[in-house]
Amino acid sequence: MLKNKNLASLTLILLITAFALGVWHLHTPAPAGSPLPLPQIPPKAKITLLPLDGRPPCRQFVINGGRIAGLEVSVPPGELQDYYSLPGNTQGMKDWLMNDLSDSSAALISIDQLLHGGLLAAREKNASHAEVDSLTAYLRNLHEKYPAVPLYAFSILPRLTPQDSIDGYQERKDLIAYSRLAGRKAAGLAVDENELRRLEEAIPPQSLSAYLAHFKENEYLNQKLIDLTREGILTKLVLGQDDGEAYSIPNIEKSALLGYIAASGLDSSRVFLTHGADEIALTLLAGIENQRTGxxxxxxxxxxxxxxxxxxxxxxxxxxxxxxxxxxxxxxxxxxxxxxxxxxxxxxxxxxxxxxxxxxxxxxxxxxxxxxxxxxxxxxxxxxxxxxxxxxxxxxxxxxxxxxxxxxxxxxxxxxxxxxxxxxxxxxxxxxxxxxxxxxxxxxxxxxxxxxxxxxxxxxxxxxxxxxxxxxxxxxxxxxxxxxxxxxxxxxxxxxxxxxxxxxxxxxxxxxxxxxxxxxxxxxxxxxxxxxxxxxxxxxxxxxxxxxxxxxxxxxxxxxxxx
Known part of the structure; x- marks a missing residue:
């Protein structure tokens, strides 16, 4: 009797499963056609990419986008790449880039990777004027060695959020509030001056100094890159604003750079400001492909x-x-x-x-x-x-x-x-x-x-x-x-x-x-x-x-x- 009950239960389960599969097939088209083999076609051109960091949107997306266009996107070996809070090997990246351009049609170069070892490292480090000058000398040498290879560089403006090295909860909160008020004031909007002074006095001097210095150093870097673009060393420079807000100290730096660009006589075809960071290399690749195909x-x-x-x-x-x-x-x-x-x-x-x-x-x-x-x-x-x-x-x-x-x-x-x-x-x-x-x-x-x-x-x-x-x-x-x-x-x-x-x-x-x-x-x-x-x-x-x-x-x- 137990065996028959088990058999009946099993039969019921199979019937329910068969019904469910039948309903599933009613709602799902049966596979049709014949498998399409993937042809093996040599790439039309090679593009060198020095990515913003090792995350997929900055590296793998560009590789995948290149495959759509039939382009080989060459990236540095993993051992040189940054890994989360560990910066990349900047000297190794420079050596790799100097060698990889020998058979490339163009180069997409993250300045943050080349100078600091990636985006997260760039958020924490300040580059001295000597380090920036050394970088510009390197880019000149790169252009002199490969004058026919267009260099597309991109650099990210520091974000509103303070560096991780400023880790006090209240001072971080005060710095963000201060940055927003300072941004509004710089834009010509009315602000509570008493609150602005209170925040300025409440923030530890070393934290405020480190926060503000980050933007000044970055402004110096980007001015030098704009100069390289004006001279023709860089074919195009893209400045990205990462995790921005309408009013903040990053916008003060951005406004100053816009003035510097205008004074240099450059238009958006040479220096382009955009909101964002991770997607810039892929967008530049699309622009290169559009130029290639007309x-x-x-x-x-x-x-x-x-x-x-x-x-x-x-x-x-x-x-x-x-x-x-x-x-x-x-x-x-x-x-x-x-x-x-x-x-x-x-x-x-x-x-x-x-x-x-x-x-x-x-x-x-x-x-x-x-x-x-x-x-x-x-x-x-x-x-x-x-x-x-x-x-x-x-x-x-x-x-x-x-x-x-x-x-x-x-x-x-x-x-x-x-x-x-x-x-x-x-x-x-x-x-x-x-x-x-x-x-x-x-x-x-x-x-x-x-x-x-x-x-x-x-x-x-x-x-x-x-x-x-x-x-x-x-x-x-x-x-x-x-x-x-x-x-x-x-x-x-x-x-x-x-x-x-x-x-x-x-x-x-x-x-x-x-x-x-x-x-x-x-x-x-x-x-x-x-x-x-x-x-x-x-x-x-x-x-x-x-x-x-x-x-x-x-x-x-x-x-x-x-x-």
């Missing part, structure tokens, strides 16, 4: 609500519209108000539960569907005011079976400048590459690289950063970690990575079997067209640094060609 993308801006254009997101000093226009200009594009003539639509969604903008998602998806049916390329920036999945547009796209694998770009990283810069650069690289494709093999190679970048962004920016990171952090805290930004990966790397991969693979399994992911899409180049579909997706994810803030995520799509 492609100048026309970009139309659209948003989830009209108010989004004027919205200032966390860690930003300017609104979304200003940021988007900066990134379009930096990559050599042109804004258009006419969607019909646009090469791609840059659609920006910025949802805030407290402002009741969730209802905009349905209207946004309807507009995106119209664009897609009209054959327009779409780059989606999917931002969340509180960094939660519930404020993202992406789940609405999945629910309504929007063909996400057809997107020219998707990005929803931590700040608006990172996301807008990454999405616009990816879309531009993709379309520039297609415009220059000579045959099917080149188009296939571009399509593979594009899909790998796109699917990686979806898995990290939506699934990891808006969902999985909370699960991982909560598990770490239960295990006794109080600071997930300072993990002991030397002893717990396998456990932390296994937890990360388990969480992500659960979402991957569900995502890759949605209609939204598997719907076929067209890839058109100047001499033909392909219809492709995502058949299967694998990912590899790990923590590049001992913190959970970002992951090194590589996506490996299997694409099928549909007859």
């Amino acid at each position: 492609f100048a993308p026309k970009v139309c801006l659209d948003c989830n609500t009209p108010e989004t254009l004027q919205k200032i997101m966390p860690y930003m000093a300017v609104d979304m519209e200003t940021t988007a226009r900066e990134k379009i200009a930096l990559l050599g594009g042109e804004e258009t108000n006419n969607p019909e003539e646009a090469d791609f639509i840059l659609f920006m969604s910025a949802i805030d539960n407290k402002e009741d903008t969730l209802k905009s998602r349905a209207k946004s998806t309807a507009r995106l569907n119209k664009y897609q049916l009209a054959g327009k390329q779409l780059a989606i920036v999917d931002l969340s005011q509180h960094f939660t999945g519930s404020e993202c547009l992406f789940p609405q796209l999945l629910e309504e079976d929007f063909p996400v694998s057809s997107l020219a770009a998707y990005s929803g990283w931590n700040t608006a400048s990172n996301s807008i810069g990454t999405a616009s650069s990816q879309a531009s690289l993709y379309l520039a590459a297609l415009s220059a494709c000579e045959d099917k093999d080149e188009a296939v190679q571009t399509a593979y690289a594009q899909s790998a970048f796109l699917q990686g962004r979806i898995m990290e920016d939506y699934y990891y950063l808006k969902q999985d990171i909370d699960e991982v952090n909560n598990s770490l805290k239960k295990a006794g970690y109080t600071n997930t930004a300072d993990l002991d990966l030397e002893h717990n790397y396998r456990w932390a990575t296994a937890m990360l991969q388990k969480s992500l693979n659960g979402h991957l399994s569900a995502y890759q079997n949605t209609r939204a992911a598997r719907t076929p899409y067209q890839v058109a180049w100047q001499k033909g067209e392909l219809t492709l579909a995502l058949h299967h997706l694998k990912i590899d994810a790990s923590f590049p640094w001992p913190r959970t803030f970002e992951v090194n995520l590589l996506a490996y799509p299997e694409l099928h060609q549909i007859p």
